[in-house]
Amino acid sequence: MSVSPDAIELLDAARRALADEVAPRLSGDARYQVLLAVNAVATAARELSVSGEVAAAQANRVADLLRLDPSDERRANAEALERLLAESIRVGEFDDSPRRDEMLAELRAMTRRTLELTNPKVAARRFGT
Amino acid sequence: MTPETIERLARWLAREAGAARVEVVDDGRLSGGAIQDNRALMVRFDGGAHAGEHSLVLRMSNPGTVEASHDRAREFALLKAAFAAGVSVPEPLYLCDDDTVLERPFFVMRRVPGVGLGPRVVKDGALGGDRDALAARLGRELAGIHSIRPGASGLDFLGDAPADPARALIALYRGWLDALDARRPVLEWALRWLDLNAPPPGDVVLSHRDFRTGNYLVDERGLTAVLDWEFAGWGDPMEDLGWFCSRFWRFGADHLEAGGIAAREPFYRAYEDVSGRRVDHDAVRYYEVMANLRWAVIALQQCHRFVSGAESGLELALIGRRVPEMEIEIIDLTQAAA
Numbered sequence: 001m002s003v004s005p006d007a008i009e010l011l012d013a014a015r016r017a018l019a020d021e022v023a024p025r026l027s028g029d030a031r032y033q034v035l036l037a038v039n040a041v042a043t044a045a046r047e048l049s050v051s052g053e054v055a056a057a058q059a060n061r062v063a064d065l066l067r068l069d070p071s072d073e074r075r076a077n078a079e080a081l082e083r084l085l086a087e088s089i090r091v092g093e094f095d096d097s098p099r100r101d102e103m104l105a106e107l108r109a110m111t112r113r114t115l116e117l118t119n120p121k122v123a124a125r126r127f128g129t
Numbered sequence: 130m131t132p133e134t135i136e137r138l139a140r141w142l143a144r145e146a147g148a149a150r151v152e153v154v155d156d157g158r159l160s161g162g163a164i165q166d167n168r169a170l171m172v173r174f175d176g177g178a179h180a181g182e183h184s185l186v187l188r189m190s191n192p193g194t195v196e197a198s199h200d201r202a203r204e205f206a207l208l209k210a211a212f213a214a215g216v217s218v219p220e221p222l223y224l225c226d227d228d229t230v231l232e233r234p235f236f237v238m239r240r241v242p243g244v245g246l247g248p249r250v251v252k253d254g255a256l257g258g259d260r261d262a263l264a265a266r267l268g269r270e271l272a273g274i275h276s277i278r279p280g281a282s283g284l285d286f287l288g289d290a291p292a293d294p295a296r297a298l299i300a301l302y303r304g305w306l307d308a309l310d311a312r313r314p315v316l317e318w319a320l321r322w323l324d325l326n327a328p329p330p331g332d333v334v335l336s337h338r339d340f341r342t343g344n345y346l347v348d349e350r351g352l353t354a355v356l357d358w359e360f361a362g363w364g365d366p367m368e369d370l371g372w373f374c375s376r377f378w379r380f381g382a383d384h385l386e387a388g389g390i391a392a393r394e395p396f397y398r399a400y401e402d403v404s405g406r407r408v409d410h411d412a413v414r415y416y417e418v419m420a421n422l423r424w425a426v427i428a429l430q431q432c433h434r435f436v437s438g439a440e441s442g443l444e445l446a447l448i449g450r451r452v453p454e455m456e457i458e459i460i461d462l463t464q465a466a467a
Contacts, residue, residue, distance in 0.1 A: 033443065036443045036444055036447060037443060039447060040443060040446065040447055043447070043450055082312065082313075082314060083312040085314045086312035086313060086314045086316075086317040087312065087317075089314055089317040089318050089321055090317045090320070090321060092321065094318070094321075095321070095325065103314075103318070104318075104460055104463070104464055107314055107315055107318065107456075107460055108457070108460045108461075108464075111315060111453050111456045111457045111460060112457065114453045114456075115453040115454065115457055118450040118451075118453050118454075119450065119451070119453070119454060122454050125381070125383065126457065
């Protein structure tokens with residue numbers, strides 16, 4: 001069932017109310033706390049907006065990086081894949097090119113996408129987006 | 130503080146200073162320091178070692194602490210060592226290492242005027258005087274800190290100098306990360322790269338471990354004090370230079386690679402002039418990767434205090450979202466070094 005406004009729209013309305021109506025009337029620590037809340041609400045809304053397809057595509061690329069079989073059921077579990085990648089890096093599987101370059105390129109793309117959600121200002125400064 | 134607390138504090142100060150009587154006025158909390166509670170005090174000593182009126186700071190631990198931070202007794206000892214070495218620090222005066230006076234251990238030091246807040250120091254050109262001169266002064270201060278060597282009196286609690294400083298840190302951060310059960314591919318890559326590229330062990334000095342914009346005070350003329358000694362330990366001298374130059378301490382002024390205030394050159398040159406030690410550019414870059422890893426792990430630890438329910442602040446909840454900033458820097462630095 002879809003409702004309107006949806007979760008993202010609600011968060012966006014809450015963010016605007018805090019940023020436009022509440023924050024300008026405050027100062028000092030109270031203002032700081034409200035600006036933190038604005039940041040938290042905005043981040044949550046951006047993270048909720050990531051579609052299932054984007055997440056699945058990312059998981060697939062990590063699985064390819066790990067040379068997992070197309071039928072491997074771990075492909076569906078993004079968190080397990082990330083753990084597996086971390087462990088493979090730890091034991092040195094990606095020490096040397098070309099796997100090292102392939103891994104760094106993928107990690108860079110993943111981290112960039114995450115940064116655009118968690119801190120778009122920093123992302124814009126770094127990537128000009 | 131309640132009147133009773135202030136009275137207890139005054140009696141304790143009188144005893145420590147050998148004063149007939151001490152009057153304390155609590156001027157409230159000073160900003161800055163998520164980890165420590167700093168209060169400004171106006172103190173009038175009748176007789177004794179500090180007869181007269183003094184502006185002091187009382188520094189007390191907050192209940193939750195970061196894994197790596199020293200307690201107040203150790204921080205006090207570090208301040209004394211730095212003060213004796215001629216580093217610009219607030220003069221440490223008295224330590225109370227138990228909870229008989231206040232609810233937690235604390236020490237008092239002289240209050241040094243100045244602004245510390247990193248973003249303000251970076252953006253407000255009226256602060257800190259000429260920026261190249263400020264960077265050079267910081268280079269000289271750092272050389273002074275690095276003149277403190279293993280064996281220095283009062284610092285036994287720091288333990289033996291590590292035989293291999295880089296790998297000792299790698300082991301430390303690995304342990305922190307594993308204790309959180311965090312498995313982040315980029316941080317694993319950082320640890321792996323650091324292990325594969327560790328510089329050979331050389332000089333070991335007192336490393337401040339949080340020497341950066343935001344942890345020193347400036348007035349309109351220049352530097353007034355180097356603060357926040359709670360993370361110091363024995364290490365490679367290049368570690369502090371890497372920390373100072375890391376991107377996240379430039380507070381948005383990315384092109385000013387020395388702490389968001391100047392180019393690296395005046396900072397490096399002044400450090401070399403006073404320390405007599407060459408700045409190893411590759412080793413500094415290496416320790417920038419280490420710095421980003423360290424910051425990322427500390428951010429995860431702080432976030433864990435929220436996740437575990439130990440504390441509830443929004444700032445702690447959000448700090449984990451800073452980790453990708455460090456991760457992208459780790460990737461770029463290690464790719465460039467290939």
